[in-house]
Amino acid sequence: MKPRLLLITALLLGLxxxxxxxxxxxxxxxxxxxxxxxxxxxxxxxxxxxTETCLAACHAHDAIKAAFDASxxxxxxxxxxxxxxxxxxxxHGPGSLAIKGITRELVEENSRKGIKTExxxxxxxxxxxxxxxxxxxxxxxxxxxxxxxxxxxxxxxxHAVNDVSCSDCHDIHEGADLKVKxxxxxxxxxxxxxxxxxxxxxxxxxxxxxxxxxxxxxHNPHGTSTEKLLRKASVKETCxxxxxxxxxxxxxxxxxxxxxxxxxxxxxGSPNNNLLTLREPFLCLQCHQSHRINTATGEPKxxxxxxxxxxxxxxxxxxxxxxxxxxxxxxxxxxx
Amino acid sequence: xxxxxxxxGRGKARCGLIVLLVIVVLTAPARExxxxxxxxxxxxxxxxxxxxYNWTGLDGSRRVIEYSSGVKSPVLGxxxxxxxxxxxxxxxxxxxxRDDLYLDTGYAYKEVLLSRFIARGLxxxxxxxxxxxxxxxxxTRKYRDRDTxxxxxxxxxxxxxxxxxxxxxxxxxxxxxxxxxxxEGTVQQRFLVGYFNDMTVTSRSRRxxxxxxxxxxxxxxxFGPLEVEYTHGEKSFVPAxxxxxxxxxxATAQRPEDVYPHNLVPETRTSSDxxxxxxxxxxxxxxxxxxxxxxxxxxxxxxxxxxIVGAGQLAFIPMDALSFFLRFRYRDLDEEGPGTTVLxxxxxxxxYKVRPSLDTRQREISLCIxxxxxRGVNLAGSYSVGRKDxxxxxxxxxxxxxxxxxxxxxxxxxxxxxxARFRTTYKYTDLKNPLYNTDPDTSHELDLYASYxxxxxxxxxxxxxxxxxxxxxxxxxxxxxxxPTETGQRDNTFHNVLGLLVLTPWERTSVTVxxxxxxxxxxxxxxxxxxxxxxxxEPGEPIAEDGVPYSDESTSYSVGITHRFxxxxxxxxxxxxxxxxxxxxxxxxxxxxxxxFSMLRVTETAxxxxxxxxxxxxxxxxxxxGLRDYNDRTDDxxxxxxxxxxxxxTKRW
Numbered sequence: 001m002k003p004r005l006l007l008i009t010a011l012l013l014g015l016x017x018x019x020x021x022x023x024x025x026x027x028x029x030x031x032x033x034x035x036x037x038x039x040x041x042x043x044x045x046x047x048x049x050x051t052e053t054c055l056a057a058c059h060a061h062d063a064i065k066a067a068f069d070a071s072x073x074x075x076x077x078x079x080x081x082x083x084x085x086x087x088x089x090x091x092h093g094p095g096s097l098a099i100k101g102i103t104r105e106l107v108e109e110n111s112r113k114g115i116k117t118e119x120x121x122x123x124x125x126x127x128x129x130x131x132x133x134x135x136x137x138x139x140x141x142x143x144x145x146x147x148x149x150x151x152x153x154x155x156x157x158x159h160a161v162n163d164v165s166c167s168d169c170h171d172i173h174e175g176a177d178l179k180v181k182x183x184x185x186x187x188x189x190x191x192x193x194x195x196x197x198x199x200x201x202x203x204x205x206x207x208x209x210x211x212x213x214x215x216x217x218x219h220n221p222h223g224t225s226t227e228k229l230l231r232k233a234s235v236k237e238t239c240x241x242x243x244x245x246x247x248x249x250x251x252x253x254x255x256x257x258x259x260x261x262x263x264x265x266x267x268x269g270s271p272n273n274n275l276l277t278l279r280e281p282f283l284c285l286q287c288h289q290s291h292r293i294n295t296a297t298g299e300p301k302x303x304x305x306x307x308x309x310x311x312x313x314x315x316x317x318x319x320x321x322x323x324x325x326x327x328x329x330x331x332x333x334x335x336x
Numbered sequence: 337x338x339x340x341x342x343x344x345g346r347g348k349a350r351c352g353l354i355v356l357l358v359i360v361v362l363t364a365p366a367r368e369x370x371x372x373x374x375x376x377x378x379x380x381x382x383x384x385x386x387x388x389y390n391w392t393g394l395d396g397s398r399r400v401i402e403y404s405s406g407v408k409s410p411v412l413g414x415x416x417x418x419x420x421x422x423x424x425x426x427x428x429x430x431x432x433x434r435d436d437l438y439l440d441t442g443y444a445y446k447e448v449l450l451s452r453f454i455a456r457g458l459x460x461x462x463x464x465x466x467x468x469x470x471x472x473x474x475x476t477r478k479y480r481d482r483d484t485x486x487x488x489x490x491x492x493x494x495x496x497x498x499x500x501x502x503x504x505x506x507x508x509x510x511x512x513x514x515x516x517x518x519x520e521g522t523v524q525q526r527f528l529v530g531y532f533n534d535m536t537v538t539s540r541s542r543r544x545x546x547x548x549x550x551x552x553x554x555x556x557x558x559f560g561p562l563e564v565e566y567t568h569g570e571k572s573f574v575p576a577x578x579x580x581x582x583x584x585x586x587a588t589a590q591r592p593e594d595v596y597p598h599n600l601v602p603e604t605r606t607s608s609d610x611x612x613x614x615x616x617x618x619x620x621x622x623x624x625x626x627x628x629x630x631x632x633x634x635x636x637x638x639x640x641x642x643x644i645v646g647a648g649q650l651a652f653i654p655m656d657a658l659s660f661f662l663r664f665r666y667r668d669l670d671e672e673g674p675g676t677t678v679l680x681x682x683x684x685x686x687x688y689k690v691r692p693s694l695d696t697r698q699r700e701i702s703l704c705i706x707x708x709x710x711r712g713v714n715l716a717g718s719y720s721v722g723r724k725d726x727x728x729x730x731x732x733x734x735x736x737x738x739x740x741x742x743x744x745x746x747x748x749x750x751x752x753x754x755x756a757r758f759r760t761t762y763k764y765t766d767l768k769n770p771l772y773n774t775d776p777d778t779s780h781e782l783d784l785y786a787s788y789x790x791x792x793x794x795x796x797x798x799x800x801x802x803x804x805x806x807x808x809x810x811x812x813x814x815x816x817x818x819x820p821t822e823t824g825q826r827d828n829t830f831h832n833v834l835g836l837l838v839l840t841p842w843e844r845t846s847v848t849v850x851x852x853x854x855x856x857x858x859x860x861x862x863x864x865x866x867x868x869x870x871x872x873x874e875p876g877e878p879i880a881e882d883g884v885p886y887s888d889e890s891t892s893y894s895v896g897i898t899h900r901f902x903x904x905x906x907x908x909x910x911x912x913x914x915x916x917x918x919x920x921x922x923x924x925x926x927x928x929x930x931x932x933f934s935m936l937r938v939t940e941t942a943x944x945x946x947x948x949x950x951x952x953x954x955x956x957x958x959x960x961x962g963l964r965d966y967n968d969r970t971d972d973x974x975x976x977x978x979x980x981x982x983x984x985x986t987k988r989w
Contacts, residue, residue, distance in 0.1 A: 001986030023560045024506055029619025030561055035656050037868045075419055082422035083444025084505075131656060140617045144507075144563070152565070152605060152614045153392060155622040156649035156661045161704060162749070162759075166341035181428060181440055182454060194785070195799040196515050198834050198852035200893040206402040209915055211438070212458040225626050233628055233645045234635040234667065238780045242494075244548040246599050249634050249693070251672050255732060255772075256694045259669065268458045271854075271916040273463065278858070279934050282886050282920050287773045289616065289812045289821070289878055293924070298869025304471035307536070308683050312465065315537050316528035324600050324637035324686045326679055328531035330590050335528050336598040 027144050036134040042093020049095045051077050054088045058107055058117065068173045084142070091138050134164035137211065150222050157223025182214040189215045199269030200277070201228035203281050206268065206275070220268070235261050250322030252332025258321050280312045351718035365455050386413035386958070388984030390433055396976030398461040400966035404457040409434045411984050422446045432982070435459045435491050450500040455493070462488035464524055466973055467539055476533065482540040490544065508557040517548040522796070525581065527599055531588040536582075545576040546601070564613045565829030571606040579603070594681035622651045639673040661704040669696045698724045713750040726771070733820050736769040753790035753877040773826060775806035795837040804829050812863045814878060823880045824861020831855045841915060844900040851893045858886040864924065879924065886920035888936070904950040914940045937969035956986040
């Protein structure tokens with residue numbers, strides 16, 4: 001490349017970076033989601049009253065108060081957290097109508113009488129009954145790229161399409177950095193995916209219900225470009241994250257079948273050893289013609305011989321995922 | 337007896353964690369909360385520590401505790417959250433038995449730094465497949481287990497470290513992730529020594545020490561309405577220690593007697609680059625695209641694989657009642673090998689030609705439309721078409737070089753009555769030129785889910801999945817003549833049912849009953865090779881047997897009762913049992929005994945009683961009593977019982 005062309009390219013690249021940096025903070029939707037944005041705006045005739053009002057008079061005694069204080073969202077109420085500040089009303093909408101007529105004295109007096117003073121919740125955003133997209137939109141207002149960047153595929157992902165919202169998994173008022181603990185994921189995911197629990201009761205299964213492997217080891221609930229929300233680009237890449245010895249590439253491949261581990265394995269659980277979809281030798285006989293079932297003189301093979309040739313195929317073909325060493329016959333039979 | 341033992345390193349790690357724990361507890365400053373008058377007051381950090389002992393007893397096979405070491409050991413647990421703002425730190429640690437570890441800890445500083453470290457350890461007890469005794473009449477067909485008394489086990493340690501740095505007040509991030517996976521122990525290595533003239537099915541112990549490491553770094557930032565992320569990853573798989581075995585192989589027609597290598601576990605390396613971009617998450621129109629390049633190489637045989645992946649998504653939500661989702665993805669796999677290989681025996685070197693691996697190219701596009709005809713009811717329909725092309729197929733005897741998959745899916749879900757939710761999906765798949773016998777021509781799939789809260793004390797869930805697949809003209813390759821044969825059919829019916837009933841007859845008592853049934857039933861044509869039968873080694877016509885039945889069934893039920901005496905004391909008891917069975921039966925008189933080698937009958941039972949009591953001073957006590965039973969009804973090889981009693985004292989601050 002000529003030096004002048006190189007200089008121009010570098011200049012253009014530099015200008016692009018400078019422009020991009022000036023634009024870095026601006027993030028606007030291409031087209032606003034008007035209908036849902038109206039739902040989460042709250043009452044237009046209400047005013048904002050501030051977090052201190054919510055917490056000081058009433059919600060100081062809530063059972064969730066301690067957990068809320070320890071949550072990221074709770075710490076974000078305080079300037080000293082160094083985090084982007086939020087407010088109760090950032091999510092729940094302006095609260096002046098909700099506390100209309102409620103004074104601190106009234107709350108204390110009712111409290112002495114054992115009466116719980118309730119806000120007029122109907123004037124706040126009815127988060128529980130919002131459509132899932134609108135519910136998620138409350139979170140996504142802030143969690144676009146600013147604080148979270150693992151949501152690239154959320155909008156067209158299977159969870160969003162099936163009306164799952166952020167709050168179905170994340171407890172906004174509790175927990176460090178809104179994270180779901182890995183050991184809690186099984187109970188949470190299986191709550192909706194009940195049918196999967198049956199697999200974890202089978203003789204061969206990944207130790208998910210035992211708490212040793214987590215749903216999020218393989219799946220990314222925030223959406224991916226792969227089927228089944230796999231964390232990696234393919235089934236094989238997902239499996240070989242742990243089962244690296246089966247990844248290859250090998251000199252002798254099992255056609256392209258090992259590119260999709262699901263051709264032979266059921267990832268959640270199976271009645272058969274090694275999570276096999278079917279037991280050997282039937283598993284292999286689905287595609288492969290069997291060894292010979294008679295002798296050279298045409299007699300039936302003895303029971304012992306049948307046992308030799310029609311038992312677990314992997315007793316001999318033990319490199320079934322691929323091998324770099326030719327078989328005694330000089331081909332890739334996965335024997336050696 | 338060979339037993340893997342790798343707890344030394346993990347023990348040191350555990351000691352280190354305990355020291356860290358003590359330091360955190362002693363040095364953590366108090367958090368602040370808002371007092372009732374709005375001023376700030378300090379309160380103690382949230383700590384919970386637990387210690388106890390786990391008594392265990394094992395009778396029989398370790399299969400009953402597949403993922404547990406099953407030995408007596410101390411129990412330790414800690415849960416800490418401290419927020420001396422602007423620092424935020426949490427730690428969740430537990431270890432309930434030897435080689436068991438769970439650690440989830442994170443530290444964050446303002447919005448600038450976010451880190452998380454997750455470590456865990458597990459034991460996996462592996463089966464020892466018992467080889468039959470050699471038949472004295474079959475001198476050239478033998479079995480040999482060189483370690484008949486060995487028990488096999490691997491210990492796995494996983495470490496996952498995530499670090500994110502963010503520019504203050506700007507949406508620009510730098511991040512890195514390290515994932516480590518160590519598996520070491522002793523496994524059963526089965527292999528064949530010899531060839532058709534003289535064969536010995538052999539089993540021996542093999543020490544393994546596999547280490548997978550993956551490091552990913554990347555950056556992410558906003559450029560107006562576009563967010564862009566770039567990541568680069570390096571992964572390595574290294575089998576430490578001897579990665580290949582050697583044995584004396586008898587002479588065959590193709591090669592002389594010699595000591596040859598076998599069962600090589602190659603070292604592999606992977607390098608990947610991904611770039612992802614998307615428009616805003618929140619708009620009426622959102623779009624995302626990702627592109628990735630993955631390069632893998634085998635360090636032992638110099639085979640290289642390149643995978644190019646790409647995907648795009650477009651979501652358009654013009655109104656609440658109507659949404660469109662368009663997706664596209666592709667994947668190209670290209671594998672390049674040396675074409676020849678040299679087998680190096682102790683005294684001989686033999687060169688072999690290697691057929692080229694298959695290269696694949698996959699494309700898929702789908703459109704989904706969702707509507708809400710009325711509040712609480714959603715309808716969705718989608719169509720996708722995918723195509724897979726194979727190349728370098730000349731030496732693979734595949735009839736077709738491509739297959740096309742058309743899929744139609746209809747879904748309805750929502751709430752029809754108060755407390756009643758449903759979800760139902762029907763999927764029809766049609767394959768043109770299915771490449772392998774396991775691919776159907778057509779497939780129908782039905783998925784049902786219904787849950788109903790009858791009263792506040794009665795909650796039910798029912799799920800049912802049915803899949804029916806049909807395939808005509810199965811395709812086999814005659815391994816003797818290397819020619820394709822087309823014959824027979826395949827029918828596959830799959831059921832998975834799960835019912836759940838949760839009763840809360842009294843305010844403090846709940847009863848959960850669940851039943852599950854799984855069945856995978858097949859009827860397929862099998863093709864058996866034959867000798868011509870004239871005393872020569874010439875092949876005869878293969879024999880096809882139609883409709884050979886195969887089935888797997890698993891029935892499980894569980895009952896659980898929880899009673900809460902008060903806020904401080906509760907007990908629960910759970911009992912579960914799973915019956916699994918499987919068989920396949922051939923009517924061919926020559927092959928009839930095959931089915932006897934493929935039986936499955938297993939009953940697993942688990943019982944547990946748990947109790948918890950908290951005292952006034954923050955102390956608490958937790959107990960667990962457990963019993964597990966594994967009953968292998970085919971040959972009793974894996975029968976075993978496991979008993980457990982655990983006592984833990986806890987203290988909360």
